[in-house]
Amino acid sequence: MLLAAGTAGLLVAMVLMIARAVMGPSQYDRILAANSFGTKTVLLLAVIGYLFGRPHFLDVALVYALINFVVTIALMKFFRYRSLAQPLTASAGERAPHD
């Protein structure tokens, strides 16, 4: 019962995020909404797994957490560099010593 309440709370939060993603106004708001939506979906999947007694499907939640990270970086490069091929430098103006 508690898990169901948790699921409901997450669903409402997801709807609010969709609203922010549609409204914008800046592109960064949209990325933020998409990224945060991803985190909420990870939680939703985990909770659903327990709600239906199928915790072994946490794999899907795990893979989301991963993908979310990669897509966020891709989006950031999209804005900052307008290219997916640029490397991200380690520090301002110079390369890190270990590179």
Add this chain to the structure above:
Amino acid sequence: MTEALHWIGGGLVVIGSLLTLFGAVGVLRFPDVYTRIHAASLTDTGGATLALLGLGLISGLTPETLKLAFIWAFVMLTTPAAANALANAAYGSGHKPRIGAFQIIPSDAPRETDPEDADRSSSQ
């Protein structure tokens, strides 16, 4: 004992989900990108920690707990890194904060938009 753990775990899940929900309200209501990033990243990590901890209490010591720990680690790695990158990118592209010690914008000032966003969405 397990019964009690289930209730405590469920309670944590509910609190975590509520925290996420409050964060989402913040993202919807706050005035500029930086405050929204703040709201989202803080509540996402906090909410995820609470909810995953709750689920861990429910499942006890099983392989699933390990997966939950991994998910938690990923979220803790992803969300702050993403928030950092996002704020970095927004600041780098000339977004000015609307709230903060550095500058106070009167409420009747024209709304700030991303210059790039403006040319993209001007046709809308």
Add this chain to the structure above:
Amino acid sequence: MSEFLTHFNYIAVVIIMMTGLFIVFSSGNLIKRMIGLALFQSSAALFYISLAKVTGGTAPITLEAASEAGRALAAEQVPGYVAQHGIDGVVYSNPLPHVLILTAIVVGVATLAVGLAIAVRVREAYGTVEADEINAVSRIDAAGLQAEHAP
């Protein structure tokens, strides 16, 4: 009204399908059309998976640990339901549409990649990805061909 509830999934699928089709045929931007196409293809996935769901069923994995959840679900069913539709006391959803949709998703991403690659080449050749402008340039191309070859 009861039909609306029992066929709600199909109605939702049809709405998404038609939204995708509308984007494909109403939008002039090639990238937007590919997005519409992806939406359209995903509606086929939703349709197949809706067909495969069995009330009170669990995922088609027969591992003992996985089946436990199925048993718990089965315990909630009316008597006789599991005996009639279940296997070893567990009701499973239908695995076949899942397999088909795995294939369809792959086909979808393959189409998306090729379509976007063509769109990128169109942008390089025409300087735009708007269908109207491309058509206008193509007409000039055809006319230029005519003029160039006129005796």
Add this chain to the structure above:
Amino acid sequence: MTPFDALYAAPAALTAHAPVIVIAAPLVGACAAALSPGARSSWVISVLTTAFSLWMAIALAGEVAREGVIDYALGGFPSPMGIALKVDAIAVTMALLISAMGLMGAIYSGHALLSEVRAEKHTLFQAGYLLCVSGYLGLVLTGDAFNAFVFLEISSIGTYALVAAGERRDRRALPAAFNYLIMGTVGATLYVIGVGFLYGATGTLNMADMGVRLVTLGDNPAVQAGFAFIVAGLGAKAAMFPLHGWLPGAYAGAPTLVSVFLAATATKAAIYLLMRFTFDVFPLDADFGRLFLHGILAPLAAAAAIVCSVQAIFAREVRRMLAFSSIAQVGFILLGFSLATQAGVSAGVFYMVAHALMKAAAFMALGAFAISLKARLLSDFAGIGREAPWSTVAFAVAAASLAGVPLTMGFLGKWSLIEAALQARQAWMVVVFAIGSLLTLVYVGRIVETMFFRAPTPGAPRAKEAPVGVLAPLWVLAGLSVWFGVDATLPASLADAGAAALLGAAP
């Protein structure tokens, strides 16, 4: 019944697996071509694997002539659990046609690709071509509705990229390829949704099994919607009349090799699948089936035959002209099928083969000119008959067959279509055939007249005769058009057996 009765073309061990080898040979060849070090080696691989595939198709034809229908259970699981290849007389006819065209195209590509595609792209291009061949072969041989979708996509995704490669000659190939992709994907998705409706109603994906179970279902809106989706989807793939918008641009823009292969096989494979569904899967005696054949298919096909012939007359570029002509000829073929009689379907299959031969030869000849001459408009071809006589005469032979001049295969095809229409008392169809043929004569006549009897434009680049590697497959196709026009035993017997197989399975 067919000349293949006594044909044991391959060892029994190979023949037993021929249905799958026909498909797998070009598929493995595609991988090998992608791995091969250079253009030349990929061409050799392409020729060898398509030749092997053709050999197996011939062996398969012998087997089918003796055994009737061959069911090949892939993975050793009998249908409906596993996927079965179903090879009957009509499927093997299509497989022969496609693999033969695949071989001709592969031989032709040795020289033709050089002028049209960057040399470093050749290995990947040959790989894409072989995937395409393999996809169409799989499409006609499979007995599983969903597997057909997979092969449809293999062939299509390969084709989109190949068509787009034509942008080196004309950048309009790119938007054309994009439109083709959109229409093709919408069509394939409609098809798969249709199959989903049928699966929801019958619970099986095997076409034969589906047919059996549909008979007991009676009138069901879901089944009818499924059929409508399949017709719309495959209609888009087959360039059926209102859904043909993608075809002229794609055929006109693609590299010649691709135009040759597409014109000979692509729409035909989709028509074949559509007919398989119409006759094999759907109970034909249902009002719905009749309504579809006579109320929808026949009028649309007739409209295509007239309207697109007129468009061909007014087209300025020769490739576009031939492309419009393809849509019109597809209309002829569909009219034959829509009669749903033994004579009508047989005539449709016969004309399908005839059209494949002549249209492939015509596009090949255009490609042969293009090697030495960047000709596109009709006026560019003025007087080419004297400069490149071999390719021009081959083009003229193909064009004669297209127009239905006696002693060509096209004539026999049109004649048998008219006979079938008369037999079925569809006089209006005879009128359509007559008008369509007349219109064909007009545009074909314009081309041939320009080529032979116009003086070349002064100062225009001079054409040179094409190399033997191009002329050989061209003349094989043109020669076959004449040979089968004189002695049509082979294609006619195949068409008759094919029609019997299609209609015999109808309940």
Add this chain to the structure above:
Amino acid sequence: MTGFAVEMSAALNVVLLLMLVAIGLAVAHTRNLLTAILLMSVYSLVSAAWLMVMDAADVAFTEAVVGAGASTIILLGAILLTRGATARVDWRAMVAPALLAVITGGLLIYASLGLPEFGDPSSPANAYVGRMYLERTGEEVGPHNVVTAVLASYRGFDTLGETVVIFAAGLGVALMLGFGPRATLAPAPEKMGDHHVVLRVAAKMLIPLITLYAFYVQFHGDLGAGGAFQAGVILAVAVILYGLVFGLRETIAAVPVKAARSVAALGVMLYAGIGVICMVNGGAFLDYDYLFSPQVEAMIPANLLGDPHEEHHWGQHFGILFVELGVLLTVSSTIVTIFYGFAGRSIDAEEAKR
């Protein structure tokens, strides 16, 4: 038929589907391409959650890695290379498509009422072939995950075709974006002045974990959700992450373009080769029961997979293993090839020349 879990799943079904419809309509409404792409990524996430509710764990997995991951990155690469929002479309141009959509949609909704009820266990779809797979997989093929059994064995030919489709897509993208002066594949000098230590450290920690996880997903496919296709995309995502953080030049040094293209072909060859071996040994194409000749099969120790008393289908077992390896190779290298195509293309070729 009541029960808390059943009712909960019905409610989630409705809520998530409504969310999907809303997102679809929002995609149609927006003219900003980036918004549309982000909404599609959100759509994939929601649909994957829905797929979990529908018991389709494998499909949810695939939708997660493909829809939210690979597709989004490809789309981002494409709008970087095309640039621009969609132009305003005259409303009159929308009337015909809208009418078409509404009329077809209405007919379809009517037609779908002829389908069996949602969730009906005795519908033809669920009671006929689908049920046969559930009943027979244990004795005929072996894996606990019936989806894997159907995918790799019963309908292995479809999966071969699926692998070929993705191979063809890789070929197509390579043909179109991988050649010519614009396919520089080596980016312009990097911009300085940014500060990305956090991301670089995070990526360094994550990439080995992701690779490891890909192999877990690959070999766990027999037992639970997952399989070669998902694993292939995850493996490719590891390479893409490396490319995003450390730059394309270094990634290509690690995974050369030609190598990626060749491995894709090798994967398909491996798959088809397994089929041919089965044929040579006297079975049908892809009949894994004939993968090993009887002598070889006798040499396999009975306790290879633990319980020696349980009957094993060694041919099926190893056939599925090899076939999935082929799929893994093709899928991962193809996704990497596609990423190279889009990320390595330069939009500025002619502007640079000027």
